[in-house]
Amino acid sequence: MQARYHCLMSECRNCQASLQGDYCQSCGQKNIDLERPIWNLIGEVVKESFELDGRAALTIKTLFLRPGALTSEFLDGRRRTYTPPLRLYLVISISFFVLVAWLAQTGALLEPGQDPGFDAAIQARFLSDDLPRLMFLLLPVFALLMKGVYVKRLYFDHLIFSLHLHCAAYAVLAMMLPLEELANRHVLLMLLQVAVLAYFLAYFVIAVRRVYQSNWLAVVGKSAVVLFGYMILVSVVIENTSSFRIIAD
Secondary structure, three states, X not given: OHHHHHOOOOEOOOOOOEOOOOEOOOOOOEOOOOOOOXXXXXXXXXXXXXXXXXXXXXXXXXXXXXXXXXXXXXXXXXXXXXXXXXXXXXXXXXXXXXXHHHHHHHOOOOOOOOOOOHHHHHHHHHHHHHHHHHHHHHHHHHHHHHHHXXXXXXXXXXXXXXXXXXXXXXXXXXXXXXXXXXXXXXXXHHHHHHHHHHHXXXXXXXXXXXXXXXXXHHHHHHXXXXXXXXXXXXXXXXXXXXXXXXXXX
């Protein structure tokens, strides 16, 4: 009985065509036997959802060591080697917002004078429920800002760049936020936060340079305009939404 769990079917269960590989040549359905132990199925679902294979590691390495390379590779058609942009964004953003919601629940992100009991719970709910949706809606807005400074490029190009850049930004914030409370008392931790922030600013400029192929002076100027404008927009949206959350609660 155990052997049949690992056997692939000889014909497609969807259209009954003969199978010659992992996918049906007639309808495209994957050749997979679902009549297997539950842990085998769970493992496959996790692998398919989060790309826990060789290209996941390569994607993360490329994302952080070669700013803008993932976007360039995707737009040039070399897509099979890396995790798809939207899937990468979902995995990284979900992990990030789970982390910051937990930090908020512990009171690590509260400002002086805020109530650890009342304010921490509201902050945690905002970071786990509202902010992920807001940031997802702001992705195309950032792409629109990039379209404003690089008019000739397709909006789709800017959208892919936006997905990859936000992935890097979430990772940077995930390193900085846990140090927020301690950095106020330890100079070395504050300097570490500054170094991480400097890394991201350099990352942004290099990524723009690699993807949009402009000269350095134009890249720095346009990057500054887009980043400054976007940070103002994000701050206004977060401020107004969090205020509404406080009133509602």
